[in-house]
Amino acid sequence: MLLFLLLILQTSAAVGQIDPGHCRFPLGMEDGRVKDKDITASSKWYETTGPQFARLNREDGDGAWCPEGQLQHSDTQYLQVDLSVLTFLTLVGTQGRYARGLGKEFARAYRLNYSRDGLTWKAWKNRQGNTVIEGNKNTYAIVYKELHPSIIARYVRLIPVTELSSTVCMRVELYGCPWHDGLISYSAPEGQLMMPPGYPPASLNDSIYDGTHERRPLFGGLGQLTDGVVGMDDFLLTHEKQVWSGYDYLGWRNDSQGTQGHVEMEFVFDRQRNFTSMKVHSNNLFTRGVKIFSSVSCWFKPRLIANWEQEAVTFRTVLDDRNPSARYVTVPLNQRTAKALRCRFYFADVWMMFSEISFQSGENLHPDLKTSTQGIIPTTPLITTAAQPAPSANDPTEETNTPILIGCLVTIILLLVVIIFLILWCQCVCKVLEKAPRRILDEEVTIRLSSCSDTIIMQTPPVPPRTGHAPTACGGGYAEPDVTQCTPHQSFHSNAPHYAETDIIRLQGVTGSNMYAVPALTVDSLTRKDISAAEFPRQQLIFREKLGEGQFGEVHLCEAEGLPEFLGEGSPLPDRDSRPVLVAVKQLRADATLQARNDFLKEIKIMSRLDDPNIIRLLCVCVSSDPLCMVTEYMENGDLNMFLSQREIESTLTHANSIPSVSLCDLLHMAVQISSGMKYLASLNFVHRDLATRNCLVDRRLTIKIADFGMSRNLYSSDYYRIQGRAVLPIRWMAWESILLGKFTTASDVWAFGVTLWEIFTLCKEQPYSLLSDEQVIENTGEFFRNQGRQIFLYSPPLCPPSLFELMMRCWSRNITDRPTFDGIYQTLRRHVRA
Incomplete structure (x- = not known):
């Protein structure tokens, strides 16, 4: 009997507040329940092709809605439908203009925008981030x-x-069902990245959230907590294919910033409601440090402009350390009336994860709203996966079913009382048995990536735009004539996860990138007194061009007046006949965080210790006052990617037509220099983590120097893949273990060198894996991990000798120990140059 009751409860908990698979009713375009006045458009060709004729399977007027004139690629003509009430939309049906055989216009593709209040519009995108729908x-x-x-x-x-x-021209029908919940937005801390030992990383973020991020919190939108998809017992498993582990859950760690002991969420509704309860679907896989919340307190606000009521509703849950199943927790809200709720969920373990939240409110609908809500429910669903039609508002069986429903509710309440009694009794028995010896069976844990659907694939919503600002400077002559100090900017905190190993620290620098990962002992305690580079007068830096911008600062191209004389004998700069020297100036924003300032000073200390002809040199600094600046070498020919992409391989044709060219010997010479610089870094146990042609500078004598500010340049933004607006990763250059396991070593730099070598011998004419999307690149990474022979390698460039392509393939070996060292790469390339 008890087992039967538990099955009943589990079955009811498996169904969310709304089921997208059955919420597929036509919403009234075809049958006329959506009135003509509620269908508008940005324009129309004729009166007979106005928006009121955009009804599926109807040929009124001239057969469809047609916007005015020839539609251009940049046009944003639209057809707008007002559904009168909040609606859960699951399906769209479209037709062209048939006009009884005379029409010939249709939309091959379309985009979908939507709004809950008619003021704020949001663009729909699928789970892979695409906004265009095939028509x-x-x-x-x-x-x-x-x-x-x-x-x-x-x-x-x-x-x-x-x-x-x-x-x-278009004809349209929309499908879904009414959104009785009434929730129009929730706000919460952003979900976090979980790195469970022995398992793939789980990104517990809200990837479909349609609100905004204000310094990380989710604000003003809806997302995965209202999508009708209930998470599985194992949070690493997902209902969707080709998404990353943990996709179905929004989760937080107890000891992280902003979630010490609890997570606070706010819920805003379409109108004032009388709340009965709140249902929260929570994960309880306690064997991995995840439990349902221990308690929750909710405050109420009757109007948005009112203050929060001081009296809260507090509910303490019964924690379950025996059943690891995810479950709904129903929180009674005691018939409190409000338009907004603020709930504080308290941790019971290290992690807390939610997949759905819904609210039940009393039947206190406004009469007009109740009529419109009932009117939108059709009597017949779309015949696809829907099971049975929803009951009509005038169905006579509804009254006869009422006594049966009341009887069922009474029975369920009695059963719940019995179950609660049994649970309390079991707890008493367990306390007696607590001292009994227990045997814990350790389960062997392995990573299983058995199919493409198991591969970790990351996607991201659009990043909120930065506030506009004018170019900044380091003060004095480094800016426009009358500027004496840097303009303060909003600081954007980096929330990128720690990908380096435990004995490695990372420096974010002004670009927000990770130039070098170095042994932590080399930068233990640091003050400005530890900086060996000389202080250069700011007024002698003349601004020429902004090279790039990162999370914490900017990179500028400047002329440094009198720099060779300032550096004196032994200056690494070529003789410029007293002319100003071009330099790159990395500047920290004046309002940067304390952590960013410390990282900047550490980067200066590390850079000052690097002394190799193929590594960019730190020349001097400006750290006596804010903003902090470091001055490094800059090469006349810019970065290697731009240099090679503008050239052709040397031939008779290039000589005859004066086309900029390079020879195979030049390409080999460049490869040798990069391997030499990386050999030097490897000898110091430095890990670059972003080696690519964009991070190599070229002078007029084709000398190569490895730098680090490629990430800060908008020109190369497509080379980096953004995870939920936080970390940006050069995935096309990264080794499989760096993407899947977060492991960065000299061996992963060797992998990136192989890709850099491939870039050189393609003359940087295309991006690595150019035929694959970012998601497919990450999926291909999973194939390297599985090592079943299905992984895709970069092709052999036509200019590349077979022996060099073999070297590239060794750099991309699945096993780290099979990859060559930089010393071995350098010796191999030197032999090719001599040959």
């Missing part, structure tokens, strides 16, 4: 497109997209 291929066939993820909206805009100038 029709002819004028008559209906094309249904699933919305993964589903959206919650009242207003919907369909925006036809075309590559070429053409006439476009």
Whole structure:
């Protein structure tokens, strides 16, 4: 009997507040429940092709809605539908203009914008970040497109997209069901990255959140907590294919910043409601440090402009250390009336994870709203995966079912009382048995990536734009004539996870990148007195160009007046006949965090110790006052990627037409120099972590020097993959163990060198793995891990000798011990130069 009751409870808990698989009812475009006044458009070709004719399977007027004129690629013409109430949308059906055989216009693709209040519009994108939906291929066939993820909206805009100038017409139906929950936004701390030992990393972020991030917290939107997808018992498993581990959950660590002891969330609703309860689907895999919350306190606000009521509703959960299943926890809200709630969930263990949150409120709907809500529910669902039609508002069986429902509720309440009694009794028995010896069976843990769907694939929503600002300077003559100090900027904190090994520290520098990962003992305690580089007068730095911008500062190209004389004998600079010297100036923002300032000073100390002809040199610093600056060498020919991409291989044709060219000997010479510089860094146990042609500078004599500020340049932003607006990773240059395990070593630098060598012999004409998307590159990383022969390698460049391509393949060996050392690479390349 008890087992039967538990099965009943588990079954009810497995169904979310709304089921996207069954929420697929036509919302009234075709049958007229959506009125003409609620269908508008940005323009129309004729009165007979106005928005009111955009109804699926109808041929009123001239058969469809057609925007005015020829649609261009940059146009944003739209058809807007007002659904009258908040609606959970799961499907869109579209047609072209058939017009009884006379039409020939249709939309091959379209985008979807939506709004819950008619003021703030959001762009729909799928789980891979794509915003364009495939449309029709002819004028008559209906094309249904699933919305993964589903959206919650009242207003919907369909925006036809075309590559070429053409006439476009559309007929539309929307599918879903009413959003009775009434929740229009929730705010919470951003989810965090979990690195469980022996398992792949789990990114517990809200990847489909449609609000904004204000210095990390989620604000003003809805996401995975309202998508109807309930997380599994093992949070590393997901319902969706080709997403990363932990995708179905939003999770936080107890001891992280902003979540010490509890997580606070705010919920805003469409109107004032009388709340009965809140249901929170929470993970409870306690064997990995995850439990449901120990207690929760909720405060209420009757109006958005009112203060929070002081009296809170507090609920303490019964923790379960025997059943690791995820479950719904129902929190009674005692019929409190409010338009907004603030709930504070307290940790019971190291991690806390939610996959769904829903609210039940009393039937105190406004009469007009109740009528419109009932009117939108159709009597027949779309015949796809829906099981049975929803009952009509006028269904006579509804009254006869009421006594049965009341009886069922009474029975369930009695069963719950019995179950609670049994649970309390079990707890008493367990306290008696607590002192009994127990045997813990250690389960062997292995990583299993058995199919493509198991591969870790990361996606990201758009990053909030920075506030606009003018170029900054280091003060004095380094800026425009009247500027005497740096303009302060908003500081963007880096939340990138620690990917280096435990005995390695990372320096974020002004670019937010990780130039060198070095042994922690080399930069233990540091003050400005420890800096050996000389202080250079700021007024002798003349601003020429901003090279790039990072999270904590900027990189400028400047002229340094009198720098050779300042450095004196032994200056690494070539003789410039007393002319100003071009230098790169890395500047820290005046309002940077204390951690960023310390990292900047550490980077200066490390840079001052590097002395190799193929490593960029620190020349001097400006640290006597803010903002802090470091001055490094800059090469006349810029970075190697730009240098090679503008050249062709040397031939008779290039000589005859004066085309900029390089020879195979030049390419080999460049490769030797990069390997020499990396050999020097490896000898010091320095790990670069971002080796690529964009981070190699070239002078007029084709001398190569390895630098670090490629990440800060917008020109190369596509080379970096952003994880949820936080870490940016050069995944096309990274070894498999760096992406999957977060392990950066000299061996992972060797992998990146192989990709850099490939870039050199393709003359940087294309990006590595150019035919693969970022997600496919990461999926390919999983194939390297599985090592079943399905991994994709870069092709052999036509200019590359077979022996050098063999060297590249060795750099990309799956096993770290099979990769060559930089000393071995240097010797191999030297032999090719001599040959």
